[in-house]
Amino acid sequence: MIKNRSIYLLLFVVLAAACSTTRNLQPGQVLYTGPVMKLNPDTPAVKDQKTFQNELEARIRPLPNKKLLGWRYKLSFYNMVKEPKKKKGLKYWIKYKLGEPPVLMSQVKIVNNVNILRSYMSSKGFLQNNGSGEAVTEEKKGKVVYTIYSGPRYTINQVNFPNAGANELSAIIDSARGKTLVKTGAYYDLDKMKEERERIDNLLKERGYFYFNPDFLLFRADSTIGSNQVNLDLTIKNNTPLEALHPYYIRNIDIYPNYSLRRDSFIRKATPVVFKDYTIYDPARLYKPALFEHLIFFQKGARYNRTDHSLSLNRLVNIGTFRFVKAEFNPVDSVPGNDQLDLNFLLTSSKKNALSLSLTGTSKSNNFVGSEVKITHTNKNLFHGAEQLNLSLSGGFEKQFSGQPSGSASYSLGAQARLTVPRFVFFNAGTHNAYVPKTHFTIGSQLLNRSNYYTLLSGQGEIGYIWKGNEFNEHTLNPISISYIRTANTTDSFHRMLEQVPSLRNNFENQFIIGSNYTFTYTNQMQTARRNNFLFTGTAETAGNLINAFLKKDSDGVKRLFNTATNQFIRLEADFRDYYKINKGLIWANRVNIGYGIPYGNSSSLPYVRQFFAGGSNDIRAFRSRSLGPGTFNINANGLNLFADQGGDIKVMLNTELRAKLFSVIQGAAFIDAGNIWLAKEDTSRPGGQFRFSNVFSQMAVGGGLGLRVDAKIFIVRFDLATPFRKPYLPAGQRWVFDQINFGDSKWRKQNLIFNIGIGYPF
Structure with a gap:
């Protein structure tokens, strides 16, 4: 009542x-x-x-x-409270933040x-x-x-360009008339004419016309010819400045890599270093002269062009060493037709060393609550060539307050050193776009202690390359990737789990992963004006092939390096995400994630750190982290109280989520997740876990729920409440559990309502 x-x-x-x-x-x-x-x-x-x-x-x-279902809700909030005396407090927030006059x-x-x-x-x-x-x-x-x-809509009868024989500028414009955006027979459209003026301006900038701009071009329209048609004449305005009518050439290129207004006169009087086409004023010798050869595209004596201008600025910004970047072009008095520019690059360096501390809190869907502290030292110019060194130490702790089994805790310690060099090392293959290619050298180690189960020690070393083809795609190739994993301090509970599922023993054996990996990323998310944005990430990894060619099998048929087995596998993963803007404040987000691993030769399964897992706050949110699968297998089906940490060789996951802005910084979401993991080979200790294409959809887990997001601009805090709709480990014909949903039953809520807290969107 x-x-x-x-x-x-x-x-x-x-x-x-x-x-x-x-x-x-x-x-x-x-x-x-x-x-x-x-x-x-x-x-x-x-x-x-x-x-x-x-x-x-x-x-x-x-x-x-603004209205919502016919209700002017913002105006209603405005009228709910009287005019507040101060510009703060609850009344002011309701009247002017939630409401509007x-x-x-x-x-x-x-x-x-x-x-x-x-x-x-x-x-x-x-x-x-x-x-x-x-x-x-x-x-x-x-x-x-x-x-x-509206009246009738006029079309273009003809377009007349400047006389090609008049001068070089007119000849350049006329030479590109075949690519004009203003075409005969098309509708008269002022926006198209503006785009055409910008196209011609870009063309002229590429040919050295530094001082030209679109406003110097004029379209004259004659609409008196009849039949609802117009003739267009493109002309250069009579009052166009003289300097805009001539191409300019680069005379001197001066670089000031540690420039500041306070030290301007001192730096300009310093003794410069001449390196190829550049004169470098760097009295403190902070940077090697050869660095700028990879960043600046201008050459002495060459015509100015906009491409070199943009590429040079973008590279200087993207290198991450300079806080402010400015290109200063100064005209030199000379005879018309051979005009020259002196080019100064004014670069303000960032602080060489930086120290950062981050503290994060976590609450996971497997009922682990904890935090992590990470401290990072960054040197942005280690060897005076804009090389960046990151040294980080981290430590974290988690404890499970409920679930199966409760009371479990874990802690982790990690260290990593990463050196990034702004060029390709070991070979000369420059890229001619705005993005600086990078080589990285990374070493790291981690200790993970899972109380009552095991301690996992791992070390990693990697050499790789990162480069962008354009603003949409990025490539990461690590030709050398070496990992070592060792399991120590195992407990009786851990051994009982292995007795229940013997095949898991292979996951926790001491092992090497020696191979290569490649990641390709494509996205158009930076184009915020688009209605539909997407992100694709594809990863391929192979391990063991080269090293195993030089190793011999032991008596048990396994190849080992330093008495440690070497893994051999191929692992592929594709992740596609689509974001469709239904209207302002309403987005439909979708994700398809597919992973496939093939252990072979020296391996019977993927190593633990390369396996796929299902369930969790960024995955299938209605199931606890790593508790699903493989297939229809359920490790705790017989009432066992074992730690759910199930991995597989194959994964299929589908997510769909409707995201709506409710008010202020609060957003809502409704979502459905589906998926599972499987094994590539049959495992008698995990029946129902082998992948068979015909059983994929019948063995999918499905769940859904509602969420709230607090968008604080700097970060997003996410709260999701989900419940299973379909449990793949139940007998066939009983897997859909809609009829069992009972929010009034406390026992049902404890077993089926999964609350997730996360930072950022799930995808």
């Missing part, structure tokens, strides 16, 4: 708020409810009329108060809006358009009806 009363009270508050949108208006004030846009209401429609109508509506200002009819400038609408239609070729606007009020609410008659 109390529960029903609460619902009724909430509904009453919402309805009361919904009715209060006009009650606080002053005498004579009228609430503006929005525009009504009518395009060609009683004349024939034009092609793409719906698109034009939407574009017209988007240009009308001001916008009315009423938009009034007096704020609407009808004539201005009509002019804007007509101007837009003219820019799209409707040169004979007409329109009007009329205010319509009823009691305390009002709207404006806009009526636009």
Whole structure:
């Protein structure tokens, strides 16, 4: 009864708020409810009329108060509280953060809006358009009806370019007329003409016309030729400055790698170092002169071009050593037609050494709660060639407060050293884009103690290359990757688990992983204006082939290095993520993750650190971390109290999530996850775990739930509550468990409601 009363009270508050949108208006004030846009209401429609109508509506200002299902919720929040005395506190937050003041009819400038609408239609070729606007009020609410008659849409009859014989500039423009964006037969479109002017400006910048800009080009339109057509003449304005009509050449290239305004005169008077085409003013000798050969693309005596300008600036920024980067072009007095520029690169160095400390808290879906501390020292110019050295130490602790088995704890200690060199080492293969290729040398070690089970010691060394083909894709190739894993301090509980599943013993044997790996990433997420963005990551790894060619088998048929088995496998993984913007504040996110590992030769299974796992806060959220699979296998099916840490050779995972901005920094989500892991080979101790293509969908786990996200801009804190819909380890025909959902049963909630806390989005 109390529960029903609460619902009724909430509904009453919402309805009361919904009715209060006009009650606080002053005498004579009228609430503006929005525009009504009518395009060609009683004349024939034009092609793409719906698109034009939407574009017209988007240009009308001001916008009315926001609505949700017809309820002007922000205005209701504004009216809920009186004017606060201070610009802080709960009342101020409700009134001005959750709420917004009423938009009034007096704020609407009808004539201005009509002019804007007509101007837009003219820019799209409707040169004979007409329109009007009329205010319509009823009691305390009002709207404006806009009526636009487009008239016929004009097309382009011909486009005339400057005379190619007039001068070099005109010849360059005429030579590229075949790629023009303004084409005969197309609709008259002012936006296309602006794009054409920018295209020509880019072309001229590539040919040395440093001082040219798009505003010096003019399209003249003649709409009097009849048949709703226009002739366009592209001309260079008569008042174009003389310096814009000549190409410029680079005379001197001076580099100031430790520049500051405070030390300007001192640095410029320092004795420079001449290296190839560069004069370098670096009195402290902070950087090797050869560094700039890989970063600056300009050459003495060459014409200025925009590509070299952009590439040089981007490389100097992307190298990560300079805090501020500026290219200064100074004209040199010379005869027209052979104009020259002196180029100065003013570079402000970042602090060479930096120390950072990070503290993170974790709450995982396997009921482990803990924290990690990491301290990192960074040297950004170790050998005076912008080499970056990162030294880090980390330590973490976790404890399991519930679940199976409860009371478990673990701690980890780690150390890593990573040297990044801003070029390819061991071979000369430069890239000619904005991104500096890098070589990294990495060594690290980690100790992981899982209380009541084992201690895992591991060490890793890697040499690799990182480069970008363009802004969309990145490649990481590690031709040498060596890992050593050793298991120590095993307990009786650990051995009981191995007795239950003997095949897991291979995962925890001392072993080497010696091989190579490659990762390809493609994304267009930086294009925020796109409605649909995606990210693809593909990884391939192979191990054991080269080293095993030089090793002999022991008496048990296994090849060993220093009495330690060497793994042999191929591992492939593909992760595709798609983000579709349904509307402002509503995103549909999807992920497909597929992994396939093939142990062979010296290995019967993938090593533990290369296996796939299912379940957890970033995975299938309705199941605890690493508790799923493989296949239909359930390690605790017979009431055992063993630590669920199941890995597999194959993984298929599907996720879909609807993300909506609720208010302020609060976002909501509804999601469904599905997937599982499998074994590549049959394992009698884990029946039902082998992968068979025909059984993939029948053995999928499915779960779903709701979530909240707090977007603090710097980071996102995520809360997800999920429950299983389908349990693959149940007998066939009983795996869907919708009929068992019972939120009122405390025992059901304890076993089936999984609460996840995470940092960032799950994908």
